[in-house]
Amino acid sequence: MTEILAVDGGPPLRSRPWLDNFTTGDAERQAVLAVLDSGYLSLFEGSHTPDPPFAFTGGPAVHRLEDLAAERLGVPHVVSVNSATSGLYAAIGALGLGYGDEVIVSPYTMSACAAAPLVYGAIPVFADVEDGGSLSVAAVAARLTPRTRAILVVHQFGIPADMDGLLALAADHQLKVIEDCAQAWGARHRGRPVGTLGDIGVFSFNVNKTIQSGEGGLCVTRDADLAYRLQLIRNHGEAVVGPAGYDAITNIIGYNYRMTELTAAVACEQMRRLEDLNRQRLELVAQLSEGLARYDCFVPPAGRPDCDSTYYVYPLRYLAGHLGQRPRAELVKALNAEGILFYQGYVRPLYLQPLYQRRQAFRHGYPWSAPENRDSQPDYSPGSCPTAERLHNHEMIINEHIRPPQSSGDVTDILGAVDKVLGAWGQARSAPPRDWSGPRSDEIG
Numbered sequence: 494m495t496e497i498l499a500v501d502g503g504p505p506l507r508s509r510p511w512l513d514n515f516t517t518g519d520a521e522r523q524a525v526l527a528v529l530d531s532g533y534l535s536l537f538e539g540s541h542t543p544d545p546p547f548a549f550t551g552g553p554a555v556h557r558l559e560d561l562a563a564e565r566l567g568v569p570h571v572v573s574v575n576s577a578t579s580g581l582y583a584a585i586g587a588l589g590l591g592y593g594d595e596v597i598v599s600p601y602t603m604s605a606c607a608a609a610p611l612v613y614g615a616i617p618v619f620a621d622v623e624d625g626g627s628l629s630v631a632a633v634a635a636r637l638t639p640r641t642r643a644i645l646v647v648h649q650f651g652i653p654a655d656m657d658g659l660l661a662l663a664a665d666h667q668l669k670v671i672e673d674c675a676q677a678w679g680a681r682h683r684g685r686p687v688g689t690l691g692d693i694g695v696f697s698f699n700v701n702k703t704i705q706s707g708e709g710g711l712c713v714t715r716d717a718d719l720a721y722r723l724q725l726i727r728n729h730g731e732a733v734v735g736p737a738g739y740d741a742i743t744n745i746i747g748y749n750y751r752m753t754e755l756t757a758a759v760a761c762e763q764m765r766r767l768e769d770l771n772r773q774r775l776e777l778v779a780q781l782s783e784g785l786a787r788y789d790c791f792v793p794p795a796g797r798p799d800c801d802s803t804y805y806v807y808p809l810r811y812l813a814g815h816l817g818q819r820p821r822a823e824l825v826k827a828l829n830a831e832g833i834l835f836y837q838g839y840v841r842p843l844y845l846q847p848l849y850q851r852r853q854a855f856r857h858g859y860p861w862s863a864p865e866n867r868d869s870q871p872d873y874s875p876g877s878c879p880t881a882e883r884l885h886n887h888e889m890i891i892n893e894h895i896r897p898p899q900s901s902g903d904v905t906d907i908l909g910a911v912d913k914v915l916g917a918w919g920q921a922r923s924a925p926p927r928d929w930s931g932p933r934s935d936e937i938g
C-alpha cells in the first residue's frame with residue numbers, strides 16, 4: 494500500500510532536526526583560550542614591512558595559519574583576510590584592474606564575485622556555465638573583447654572548473670586568473686590544489702564552509718609582488734607605500750581586511766581537520782549519488798575527470814521537463830514536507846539583480862557610465878546565460894546535508910523520502926545503478 498505523503502496530510506518521514514555545520518571541538522577551544530590568555534586578540538607586527546606601526550603581517554596565530562596553508566597548498570605566499578569577499582576585492586585590487594577593464598565572471602555564484610571588479614571601476618562580463626555550474630570555456634571565449642583583462646573562475650559547489658581550457662584561454666589572451674575556492678577546500682585539479690593554478694586563489698572560512706572560523710579568508714599566490722600588494726590592501730596600504738619606497742601605488746589605497754588572532758587560531762585547527770571532514774563528506778555524497786542514480790529523472794553531480802571534487806553542497810539536477818515528471822516545485826515541496834530540505838536552484842543568475850539591470854553600483858551609474866568604460870556595455874538581458882537560467886529556474890535542486898556531523902543514517906532519510914515521494918507518484922526506479930562517479934584518475938590516459 495502506498496504511504497500517504499506528508500504534503501497530502503500523512504506523517505513526515507523525518508521530524509528530527511538537521512545539524513548545522515558544527516566543525517569545531519576541543520582543539521579550537523584550547524586554541525582560543527591560549528589566545529585569550531595571551532591577551533593579544535590581534536597583533537600587528539611589522540617584521541616584513543618597513544613601517545611597523547602601520548604595517549600588518551599579523552601575530553603568531555596569523556603567521557601560523559599562513560605558514561600552514563602555504564605548506565598544505567604548496568604555495569610560497571598566503572595572505573589571510575577577514576573574509577573571502579575581502580580576498581576577492583583585494584585580488585582585483587592587487588592585479589591592478591580598474592576603469593576600462595573587463596573581468597569575466599560566472600553568473601551562477603555568490604554576488605561578491607561580480608561586485609569585486611565593480612568596486613575598482615572594472616566591468617563584470619557574465620559568461621555562461623556548464624551543466625556542472627562552473628564557467629564554460631566556450632562561453633568565456635565568446636565574451637572576450639579587447640578590454641578583457643581577467644577571468645574570475647569559481648570552483649562552484651567544490652567541483653573543479655575546467656582549468657585546462659580556462660588557463661589556455663588566459664595564456665592566449667594575456668589574462669589574469671583569479672580562482673574562487675570558497676566552496677572548494679581540498680579540491681584538486683589533476684592533482685594540484687585548486688587556488689594554486691591561477692594568479693591568485695581565494696578561500697573562505699565563513700560559518701557554512703567546509704572548514705570555518707565563523708568568518709575569515711585566505712589569498713594565495715606564487716608571486717611575491719602580488720602577495721605584497723595583497724598585504725598592503727589588507728591594511729591601509731596608502732599609509733606605508735611612502736616609507737616602503739613602493740612605487741606601483743595604483744589600487745593600493747587600502748582597507749582593513751585584517752584577521753584577528755582568535756580567528757586565525759580557530760582556522761589553524763580547522764585546517765588540520767580538513768582531510769577528515771572531507772572524507773566524511775565524500776562518503777555521504779557517494780551514498781546519496783548511488784541512491785539517486787537509480788532514478789532516470791535525476792542527474793547526480795559527476796565531478797570532472799581526473800579531478801577531486803569536495804562538494805560544498807549537493808547540486809542535483811532534476812529533469813522534470815524531459816521526462817514528463819511533475820514540476821520541480823512540486824517535488825521540492827513534497828520532499829520538504831517529509832522533513833528533507835532541498836532548495837530550488839542556487840542563486841538567481843547575478844545579472845538579473847537590480848544592480849546589473851540598472852547598471853548602477855555607484856552614483857550616476859558608475860562605473861558603467863565612466864568614460865573609460867564607454868565601450869563596455871555587456872549583455873545583462875534575461876536569457877543571456879541560458880544554462881545558468883535553466884539550472885536555476887528548472888533543474889537544480891540543492892541539499893546541504895551531505896556534510897558532517899550528518900551521518901549515513903541521515904542520507905538514508907533523504908533517500909527514503911525520495912523513494913516515498915516518487916513511489917507515491919508511480920515513478921519507478923531504473924536498474925541497475927548508474928555509475929555516478931566518472932572515471933578514476935588512474936583510468937585516464
Ligand SMILES: Cc1ncc(COP(=O)(O)O)c(C=O)c1O
Binds near residue numbers: 579602605696698
Ligand atoms: C563562491 C563564493 N565566493 C565567495 C564567497 C564569500 O565568502 P565570505 O563569506 O567569506 O566573504 C562565498 C560565500 O558564500 C562563496 O560561496
